[in-house]
Amino acid sequence: MAARGGCCLWRVLAPHRGWVIPGLDRRLAAASAMVSAAPPVRLYAAAAKPANRSSKNTKQEETKKKQVPRRRPLMAKPVDDVYLTWHYERPSYEVEKAVGMLKKFQELDFTYPKQFVYINVFLDMALQKKKKVEPFTSTVLLPHRFSDQTNKVLVFTENEQEAEIARENGAAVVGGVELIKWILEDEIQVDSYIAVPEIMPKLIPLRSKLKQKYPNTKRNSLGHDIPKMLQFYRDGLGYAVQDECVIKTRIARLDMPTEQIIANLKTVINDICTFKPLTYGPFVKSLVIRSSTSEGLLLHLGGLLPQVEKVEEKEGAEGDEEKRIPESAST
Numbered sequence: 001m002a003a004r005g006g007c008c009l010w011r012v013l014a015p016h017r018g019w020v021i022p023g024l025d026r027r028l029a030a031a032s033a034m035v036s037a038a039p040p041v042r043l044y045a046a047a048a049k050p051a052n053r054s055s056k057n058t059k060q061e062e063t064k065k066k067q068v069p070r071r072r073p074l075m076a077k078p079v080d081d082v083y084l085t086w087h088y089e090r091p092s093y094e095v096e097k098a099v100g101m102l103k104k105f106q107e108l109d110f111t112y113p114k115q116f117v118y119i120n121v122f123l124d125m126a127l128q129k130k131k132k133v134e135p136f137t138s139t140v141l142l143p144h145r146f147s148d149q150t151n152k153v154l155v156f157t158e159n160e161q162e163a164e165i166a167r168e169n170g171a172a173v174v175g176g177v178e179l180i181k182w183i184l185e186d187e188i189q190v191d192s193y194i195a196v197p198e199i200m201p202k203l204i205p206l207r208s209k210l211k212q213k214y215p216n217t218k219r220n221s222l223g224h225d226i227p228k229m230l231q232f233y234r235d236g237l238g239y240a241v242q243d244e245c246v247i248k249t250r251i252a253r254l255d256m257p258t259e260q261i262i263a264n265l266k267t268v269i270n271d272i273c274t275f276k277p278l279t280y281g282p283f284v285k286s287l288v289i290r291s292s293t294s295e296g297l298l299l300h301l302g303g304l305l306p307q308v309e310k311v312e313e314k315e316g317a318e319g320d321e322e323k324r325i326p327e328s329a330s331t
Contacts, residue, residue, distance in 0.1 A: 156195035
């Protein structure tokens with residue numbers, strides 16, 4: 001628009017340029033040239049500036065160097081009866097004292113006196129390097145029963161005499177290969193499965209279905225002594241590892257004597273510790289006991305876990321005896 005205005009002005013003043021302003025024609029020509037001159041158009045993109053990697057590295061280093069606010073160290077024991085629990089370490093109790101506290105809580109709260117007693121067992125599943133103990137299930141026969149209910153057990157056998165013995169000893173379901181289809185379709189659900197060795201090749205389709213409940217000699221669910229296996233699984237306490245490292249199970253009733261509750265507790269703990277060699281360290285990291293209506297009490301593990309030293313002493317004693325035998329034979 002400015003260039004066109006300059007040209008129009010030149011045409012209007014052209015007839016009178018000699019007497020209006022001397023040298024006007026040269027000035028107008030120079031002005032129109034300056035106005036019409038446009039900056040050159042850039043046909044390529046500007047080169048991107050190289051990223052300053054050093055600045056990024058310095059920022060990352062600064063964030064790493066930023067100190068995490070230190071948490072106030074926990075104190076050991078509170079002085080008063082009312083205190084903030086997160087300022088103090090969680091207290092641990094001897095098992096006798098903890099059971100007595102549970103009984104006292106029941107009296108003060110006027111709750112059901114025959115409520116169940118539970119334990120939460122937190123495990124260290126680590127082995128050498130990156131290996132871990134696989135989650136497991138087990139059944140243990142407690143020294144003191146606390147429930148009148150019995151578990152449902154299925155017996156696999158094709159022998160009529162063995163089937164009759166199983167029914168007489170309280171088996172919930174007895175049968176052979178015809179039960180496979182019903183189990184796969186979840187029409188039969190029981191707590192445990194036992195079998196005789198002769199039928200095992202025909203039960204292979206159930207291996208992936210039953211998983212750890214599949215009959216096995218290590219779990220005492222495979223053999224010919226059907227009455228003994230039935231008694232073990234009908235009266236036994238079954239438990240399993242949950243969330244990869246926790247076992248939650250009930251062990252007694254609160255109205256039972258303290259000695260019986262502790263005996264059941266130790267039986268379960270000893271059975272759990274058989275799933276990891278003692279040479280790898282303690283299997284149980286922490287142990288909490290509670291009743292149905294009470295808070296959980298952390299137990300002191302001293303005296304509850306099997307000790308590695310005792311095992312080493314027995315091995316050393318056996319070695320000494322073996323050494324003495326050839327000496328006596330040589331004499």
